[in-house]
Amino acid sequence: EVQLVESGGGLVQAGGSLGLSCAASGFTFDDYAIGWFRQAPGKGREGVACIRNSDGDAYYVPSVRGRFTISSDNAKNTVYLQMNSLRPEETAVYYCAAAPLDYCAGYGGLFRFGPYDYTGQGTQVTVSS
DSSP, rough: OOOOEOOOOEEEEEEEEEEEEEEEEESSSSEEEEHHHHEEETEEEEEEEEETTTOOOOEEOOGGTTTTTEETTTTEEEEEEOOOOOOOOOOEEEEEEEEEEEGGEEEEEEEEOOSSEEEEOOOEEEEEO
């Protein structure tokens, strides 16, 4: 059974930090890219960051570059997202997702993550002003 289990969401003040974790099981970790997308109330999904577990290459949506860091521990089949300098407009449910390696990429101002083969249940991140 495929599982992506997120943890680490919560409430933080603007400018603060939070770390998210995504523990994966039920599929070959190195064959996938794992990342995060978020969805705020009344808005569509927005890809945030992803990492290709085959080579460790990481990509970010431009709005979070320099503030968010994605990393993976292949021995633990776990991906982490460290979020610093959080903004109120980044309040959303954050979802972990797994996609084929080619669906995690970025160049210059471009970023792509998805479509996804698997998604987690989501974790709420609330940034107060």
